[in-house]
Amino acid sequence: MSNSSKKRSGKILIVDDEDGIRYSLKGILEDEEFYVTEAETGEKAIESLEEDQPDLVFLDIWLPGMDGLNVLEYIKKEWEWLPVVMISGHGNIETAVSAIKKGAFDFIEKPLSLEKVVITANKALEFSRLQTENEALKTRIETEQPARLTGVSESISSMRETIKQVAPTDAWVLITGENGTGKEIVARSIHAFSKRNDKPLVAVNCAAIPEELIESELFGHEKGSFTGAEKAQIGKFELADRGTLFLDEIGDMSLKTQAKILRILQEQRFERVGGRKTVNVDVRVIAATNKNLLQEISEGSFREDLYYRLKVFPLEVPPLRERAGDIPLLINEFIERLVRRHGFKQLEFSPETIKIMQNYQWPGNVRELKNFVERMLIMYGGKVVGPDKLPPEILQTPAVAEDKDDSSSTLFLPEGEIDFKQARTEFEARFLEAKLKEFDGSVSKLAEAVGLERSSLYRKLKTYGIQID
Structure with missing residues (x-):
């Protein structure tokens, strides 16, 4: 019998037309703390698969009506990832080879050995777990980039220190900043310094996935759950189990999906689209957005409860x-x-x-x-x-007007075309310079007047080349 420290939880379906075999198998597996369901025919097995969505199937080859090999073919077609152990009292090499070729995980003969049953169950479930982890690793390799923040500026140096403080915790992080500032690099840096860095970081761009597919992308789906769902698929939440899930552009998620996300974030469990089986996960969430979520909340397009759930630790990436x-x-x-x-x-x-x-x-x-x-x-x-x-x-970079003493002078614009962002930046520089003079060079008074943190204001003044006395 396997050591109790190696017991694994899981749901197992036993398919056999002999009551005694089902009773014996159920007793063995329940002693090992597995949850067990039963079916005495192939047809009832398929109903149970749809209803209970087990993690492993013990399947007798000789069944009345639909035999075990046909049931195996059906399972591999509909649930490719589901391990199946074939059992038979009339086993032979040809039958075993046929079962393995059709996708069976293993083949055991009656009379059943208690130890063999437990060892096979644990191996099959471990194999299933490794398949999930391999899929997660594939996603990690395909999507991860070097997590490196380049720069020696005060803002970047400060952000590196902040990341080192928050990363080892499991606190959720909300990263804000304009498009292209490197929010994903910040997320990857947090993951790299975290206790979860040996597990995957799975990134989801919420703005890039069509609304009708985002639930499937996040939670996975069962075969046939919607048009085009030709086989079962594991979702991003499941792939990120024990790792980190990065929800990029969270502000572009619909209210309907936000409600589901909130429930899952609170409970750390969900069902795949079209499925009934509850999937439990342990996921650290890092979210990012280029939107002002407080404004989105006031306009009714973002949930306030989700905002405060995500904003355990806020980080703003400077432009x-x-x-x-x-x-x-x-x-x-x-x-x-x-x-x-x-x-x-x-x-x-x-x-x-x-x-x-x-x-x-x-x-x-x-x-x-x-x-x-x-x-x-x-x-x-x-x-x-x-x-x-x-x-x-x-x-055609905007320049500051030469007459710096005239704070009421009109905004200088360079020759040629200039876009709105450049004009706004030029105005901001002139405005801050004029206000600084108004407050006799007091950065503290200016910061209070314009509603900025002193550190952020210092960066702006330095960027615009405004001298501070």
């Missing part, structure tokens, strides 16, 4: 324009990574070019910078990029 000093480091990292990955020729940006790039506002943030560096590598690999090779949108 690239607030940490322009990190741009040279980011450029070098992107060049090294892209050269290594795609074999591009090395590229160098002149100091003057980098200075112009640091003055540009980068509305697409780090993602825009990375894409720009890749474009330059394709076009000018092996050369030095001077200002003449920069596109108009970067060259």
Whole structure:
């Protein structure tokens, strides 16, 4: 008999037309703390599969009506992942080989050995668990990127320290920030420093999945549960069990899905779409959004209870324009990574070019910078990029008006086209500069007046080149 420390919980279906066999098997398995259901025919076995959704099936080959091999074929067609152990009192090598070829996990003969039954059950359930973990590992390999925050700016240095503090806990984290700032890198950094880093981090882009499919993506589904569900599928929550689930763009999730997510987050259990079996998970959740969720709540498009459930530990990722000093480091990292990955020729940006790039506002943030560096590598690999090779949108960086004493002067706009974000940034710089003079250079008074944290205000003033006395 197996050691009690190796007992595994699970639901097992016994299919046999002999009452005595079912009674004996049930007693053995229940002693090992398994939950057991029974069926005496193949037809009733299929009904039980639909109803109870077991984790393992012990299946007799010789059954009245639909025989065991036909039931096995049906199971492998409908529930490919479900392990089946064939049992028979008339076993022979040909039958065993046929069963294994049809997908059976193992084959045991009557009279049944108590120890053999328990060992086989544990092995089959362990095999099923490993299949799930392998699928999760595949997802992890396909989606994970190096979890590295590049930069020496005060904001990034502070964020690295904060990540090291929150990561070892199981606290849920809500990451906010503009598109392209690196929210997913922050999430991966948290996971990398956590106690769960040997388990998968499973990422879900809530904005990229059609509304009608997001429940299936998150919770999984059973075969035939909806049009196109040709086989059972494990969902992201299940794949992330004992690991981390990253819900990106959580603000784009519908109210209906938000309600289901809230219940699952509270209970850590759910049913697959079209299924009745309860799946229990242990998942740490990290969510991210580029939206103002408090505004979304006031407009009725985001649940307040879900917001506070997710916002155990809030983290805001600063936009690239607030940490322009990190741009040279980011450029070098992107060049090294892209050269290594795609074999591009090395590229160098002149100091003057980098200075112009640091003055540009980068509305697409780090993602825009990375894409720009890749474009330059394709076009000018092996050369030095001077200002003449920069596109108009970067060259036309807003400048501060020379008459700094006239706080009421009109907003200076450079020649050529300028977009709304650039105009807004220019206005903000002029506004803060004028207000700072109004408060005689007191950053504390200015921060209180404009409703900003002092650290955030200092970053803005530094970014805009505004001198602080």
